[in-house]
Amino acid sequence: MTAPTMTSRSPTSTQRSSPRSLSTARSTSSTSTAAAAPAEDLKSFDAEFVKVDRATLFDLILAANYLNIKGLLDLTCQTVADMIKDNTPEEIRKIFNIKNDFTPEEEAEVRKENQWAFE
């Protein structure tokens, strides 16, 4: 596991994500010993928590992975999965800034793979 790099970042986002993820970790771990909050409250808390820009979302994922915080990793990965789910590869490349590194021949090959046995 590589540590998330926090260099050459705008000060606001660094300050935003680290304390945010740490305080969440504290609150989720303390619910196991104290009385648990109602499920709907936790669910809406979670939903609000991930309403951040993509850069911050990736910060959170990498932090959760590195710090081994399962609940946060589940939540953030599911959020990204939901963003991917109904989009085409082209839209996904735009949303997540992925470079299309396929040559036209390779793209044709991938399309053929997907139709392999629809005989």
Place this chain on the structure above:
Amino acid sequence: MASDANDAEQATEHQLASISRLTPDVLHEILLRLPVSTLQRLRGTCHQWRGVLSDPCFIMDHANRAPEHLLLFLPRLEASASLKTAMPGRVKLFDEKWSVSTWAASSMDPDDHLFACCNGLLCFYRKYTLKIVNPATGQRLHLSKPDGRSPRDLYYLYSFGFHPATGEYKLVYFLREPRHGRSSGQPFRFDAIQVHTLGEGGWRDVRAPRESCLVNLGVVNVDGAMYWLAEEEGACCGVAVMAFDLKEETFSSLRPPPLRGCGGATDGPCGAPALSYYVTEVEKKACLVTAPFSSSAPRWRRYNAEVSGRMDVWTLESRGEDRWSLRYSVDLSPSAPRCVPQPCFVRGGKVLLHGRDGDAFCRDLRGGGEDDGGEVRLLNLRPYRYYETQAYLYRETLVPLDVYAGAAIVRSPHWPLPPPGS
């Protein structure tokens, strides 16, 4: 200059919002949460994603997380005096909440007979070939049957399984010894089986111990081995569980658990009530299910008779030590005998049962054993025959079949070709 600084900052922001920052294990975690239909589309996103989606480890992780459905196969019905038109084979799917849907089943031809289901791959018996399909990806393979098999072979002599250590899939064919004058419904003997490893060569012979087998009652694949029932004289209650390891390709015979009403004596028949036995898979473990059978069932259906009374589900905890534990025990209503589809009829702590009038029920195996309570009616199967149904555990997976297309016994979908001039 100010614009240069702005450009640099924009480029940084652009890079920060790029998913390529995520490490491969994290990308793996995200893609695991997507259904097969989405993942098929994502192959064309970039090289890295295509690599992850083709990785066998990712495919198995994804398969293990996929929700498990219970698939009920209704074999086709020929037209007859009571049935004006033939009914094609049909598949019903029960999801995790037991809501039922009829499968569009574009992977299935009317004459296909389902004989196995493993890791999202369905195996169909056809007139001239065996067909393996992954309905979620659409890929399919046609394979020729072992030499000399007549088109009027029996679907239940074929079986299919996976070994997690080797990652190999194998087809198994039980070579039936011809028995003249054998009355139907009786077990038959075999002294060899034929095995085909997907992707490699043809069918190989493997010698088997000479014991009668009851594979018509279902064969299950659990943890790299195939399990089925065998009749064994002298064994307690006359029954043993046979196991065939798919990696070592060896047979072993397992003593059944101490069954209720049995004094545990191993010499000769005990005074236990007449029991029906089933080998099945529950929660990824091989299980032996027993239930007293209703003696009013006709003799030719004795091995798939209706049962009532106490149903016990024994889990095989350790294959090497023949160790079983009683997982569930429930009282089925004595007034309404039930039938179970084979080989997999337990899912999520509930059992799928059929009634004589074609109703299908699910019944909770946990909790108190009330006589009539706990049965939830799901649907009616008529005109399909309730005692001919089969059920399997199914999940949608990305398991590929094109990687096995090089084997010698692979055939085209339209094999054999019609003779010229017809």
